[in-house]
Each structure stands twice: as C-alpha cells, then as structure tokens.
Amino acid sequence: MSINCWGTKRGILMCNKNRELLSDRPPVILFSGFLGSGKTTMLLKTIEMLSAADKKCAIIINEIGEVGIDNRQMRMMGYDVLDLFGGCVCCTMKVTLEATVNHLLEDYEDLDYILFEPSGMANPLSLYPAIMNCGYREEEIQNVFVFDPTRIALYQKRMNQLFNDSINLAKCVVINKLDQVNQSEIETAVKMVETIRPGLKTYKMNLNEALSQELHQYL
Amino acid sequence: MYQEEFLPVVFNIRFSSNQALPVEKWRSRIQDVLHLYVNQICKDDNRMIGHIKALAQIDEKDFIKFSCVGNSNAINSNFHGNHQDLFDINVIINSLVSNISEKESHVFLERSCQTMIKRDSEIKIQINAKHDRQSNHHHHGDGNDCPICHGHHH
Numbered sequence: 306m307s308i309n310c311w312g313t314k315r316g317i318l319m320c321n322k323n324r325e326l327l328s329d330r331p332p333v334i335l336f337s338g339f340l341g342s343g344k345t346t347m348l349l350k351t352i353e354m355l356s357a358a359d360k361k362c363a364i365i366i367n368e369i370g371e372v373g374i375d376n377r378q379m380r381m382m383g384y385d386v387l388d389l390f391g392g393c394v395c396c397t398m399k400v401t402l403e404a405t406v407n408h409l410l411e412d413y414e415d416l417d418y419i420l421f422e423p424s425g426m427a428n429p430l431s432l433y434p435a436i437m438n439c440g441y442r443e444e445e446i447q448n449v450f451v452f453d454p455t456r457i458a459l460y461q462k463r464m465n466q467l468f469n470d471s472i473n474l475a476k477c478v479v480i481n482k483l484d485q486v487n488q489s490e491i492e493t494a495v496k497m498v499e500t501i502r503p504g505l506k507t508y509k510m511n512l513n514e515a516l517s518q519e520l521h522q523y524l
Numbered sequence: 525m526y527q528e529e530f531l532p533v534v535f536n537i538r539f540s541s542n543q544a545l546p547v548e549k550w551r552s553r554i555q556d557v558l559h560l561y562v563n564q565i566c567k568d569d570n571r572m573i574g575h576i577k578a579l580a581q582i583d584e585k586d587f588i589k590f591s592c593v594g595n596s597n598a599i600n601s602n603f604h605g606n607h608q609d610l611f612d613i614n615v616i617i618n619s620l621v622s623n624i625s626e627k628e629s630h631v632f633l634e635r636s637c638q639t640m641i642k643r644d645s646e647i648k649i650q651i652n653a654k655h656d657r658q659s660n661h662h663h664h665g666d667g668n669d670c671p672i673c674h675g676h677h678h
C-alpha cells in the first residue's frame with residue numbers, strides 16, 4: 306500500500322487521542338471496480354481536477370500481491386509517494402488500511418481529500434469496516450464504482466455477488482469505455498444498476514477524454 | 525472465490541540494443557512481446573485475463589504504460605514524457621490471469637521474447653529475476669518494523 310500526498314492548500318483538521326474528529330475530516334473518495342476497470346484512470350482525472358482547485362489530497366493505492374505499477378506510475382508523474390505499509394502480506398488488508406487512514410488523519414493535518422484505489426480484486430464491502438473504524442460513517446465514503454461495460458457477462462455470471470455488493474455500496478456509478486461497447490451494452494449496464502438500486506446516479510463516459518461536467522460537479 | 529483464481533505474476537525485463545532507438549520503436553516492440561504473450565494465454569478458453577499491465581521506465585519521469593484487459597488482445601499504451609532515443613529500457617510486467625501457473629506464465633513470456641529477438645535482430649531481451657515483492661517481504665521504509673505485526677508474521 307502506498308500513500309501519496311501533494312498540494313499546497315492548508316485546511317484545518319484536528320484529531321484527539323481517541324481519534325474522534327474535532328472538525329471536518331477529509332472526505333474519502335473510494336474508487337471501486339474490478340481489475341482493469343479504469344480506477345487508476347479515473348483517479349488520475351480526479352487528481353487533475355482537485356489539484357487544479359488547489360486541494361491537498363492523499364492517495365492510497367493498494368496493489369497487494371502485485372508489484373506496484375500504479376503507484377510507480379504516480380511517482381514518476383511527480384506525486385510524492387510515501388511507501389507505508391506496502392507489501393505487508395502477513396497483515397490483513399483491514400488492519401493495514403485502518404492504520405494507513407489513521408496515520409493520514411493524525412499526521413497530515415491539512416488534507417482536503419483522501420483518494421483510495423483498492424485492488425481490483427477486493428470486494429468493497431471488506432474495506433468499509435477499516436474506514437469506519439477511523440471515524441467515518443458509511444454515508445461519508447464517496448464510493449465511485451467504475452463499471453467497465455466490457456465485463457458485463459462476467460459480472461452477470463461469475464461475479465454476481467461482487468457486483469451486488471459494489472452497487473449497494475456505491476454513491477454513484479461511472480459506466481466507462483463507451484468507445485469500446487455498443488449502445489445495447491450500455492443500456493444493459495444501466496439496467497443492471499437500476500435493477501439493484503433504482504435511482505442510483507450513473508454517469509456514462511469515455512475516461513480517455515475529460516471527465517463529464519456533471520461528474521466534475523458531483524466530485 | 526474469484527479472488528483466488530487470479531495469480532499475480534511479476535516480470536522484470538530489459539530490452540536493449542547496440543544503437544539508440546526511438547521511444548516509438550521500443551513501444552512497438554514491447555507491445556509486440558505483450559501481444560505474443562497474450563495470444564498464448566488466450567489459446568485456452570478457461571483462462572481469463574484480469575489485467576496485464578506493464579510499465580516501461582524511460583527515465584525518472586518518462587514512461588510508457590501498457591494495459592491489456594480481457595481476452596480481446598487489444599493492448600493499450602500511453603506514453604508520458606518527451607520523445608528521445610534510448611539504448612535500453614526496463615519493463616515491469618504485472619500479469620493477473622486466472623487458471624494459469626506461474627511457471628506457464630514464465631514459459632509464455634520467454635517464448636514471446638525469443639520470437640521477438642528472432643524477428644528483430646537489433647534487439648536483445650533479458651528477463652531478470654522477479655521483484656521480491658511477494659512472500660514474506662515487508663516494505664515499511666528504512667528498516668522500520670511493520671507497524672502492524674512488528675515483524676511477527678502470521
């Protein structure tokens with residue numbers, strides 16, 4: 306797991322010894338989605354947007370069991386990466402994540418956002434207890450589910466549970482790779498979301514282009 | 525569950541040449557190797573590509589990132605930096621594929637590199653020992669104990 310901080314803006318955040326937040330804590334934006342769905346691409350777009358607004362953010366990327374390609378990339382792009390508890394396979398993801406978020410809350414007092422990209426193999430459900438143990442309420446976790454429509458069949462058949470859990474926790478869904486699928490696949494993707502959570506906001510976009518204005522406003 | 529089906533395999537390979545070659549040429553050769561690798565993986569319908577990603581490091585800042593998602597064999601690449609000529613380039617590959625052993629993945633990659641060398645005699649490819657990222661290794665920064673388990677592995 307690695308943490309990555311940048312930005313210049315100083316905000317206010319204070320924690321007491323019991324880690325109860327005395328003032329606003331930085332929102333956690335969680336980018337969920339299966340392997341290769343587009344989480345890193347989405348995260349990079351979000352960084353661009355937030356840094357343009359002069360926000361100070363920390364990025365947590367978890368690529369457990371893999372060599373950290375995404376965080377290496379971030380580092381090469383000039384973001385300051387602090388390897389904290391990376392590669393700790395003997396410690397559970399839950400404990401590691403909790404310690405990482407707490408470390409951020411305690412030691413980086415001027416953070417505006419925490420952006421978190423978990424491994425594409427993680428069920429987001431398993432990540433919530435750790436974040437909530439740091440004082441966040443479920444509704445405070447801005448979970449953006451990146452729904453890669455090229456994986457529709459996979460989600461329908463083998464990963465039904467993962468899909469259900471992901472949609473149930475998401476604050477919004479980004480259906481991306483519009484340039485790689487046809488209209489009926491996009492419609493199927495939208496229906497799949499609506500069947501589980503009618504009314505959940507979905508954004509359709511090609512992440513290789515700029516973030517849609519609507520999503521821009523949402524974030 | 526599906527998580528266990530995807531075995532992460534990491535490769536560290538070095539492409540080199542006796543003369544400096546443009547980044548675009550390296551990009552195309554690396555892409556060819558990845559194509560050859562993915563083709564072999566896709567021969568068995570039981571295998572599924574979770575994500576095969578690779579990072580070619582040009583210098584401290586410049587890189588090419590490659591990505592293959594699903595079995596369509598399309599390999600996406602993004603170049604970040606300035607164009608320049610290079611004698612060699614280091615590539616880390618992170619391959620997450622289901623129903624394949626680490627050994628098979630190695631055989632496929634070696635074969636792909638050999639095919640590439642035969643096609644383009646200008647290029648040498650060396651597969652290095654993989655990163656020591658897995659198993660019991662901890663990386664907590666300069667000799668620090670793991671703040672979670674304090675060195676006591678479970």
Ligand SMILES: Nc1nc2c(ncn2[C@@H]2O[C@H](COP(=O)(O)OP(=O)(O)OP(=O)(O)O)[C@@H](O)[C@H]2O)c(=O)[nH]1
Pocket residue numbers: 338339340341342343344345346347375424425426481482483484485510511512513575577590591592593600601
């Ligand atoms: N054409 C197209 N490609 C996309 C889009 N979104 C993401 N991609 C591509 O999909 C591939 C995977 O994207 P990543 O952002 O690396 O995916 P990820 O979810 O971070 O992958 P893991 O970290 O391995 O789980 C990359 O090649 C991206 O360029 C999109 O909207 N359109």
Ligand SMILES: [Mg+2]
Pocket residue numbers: 344345346375422
């Ligand atoms: Mg990623």
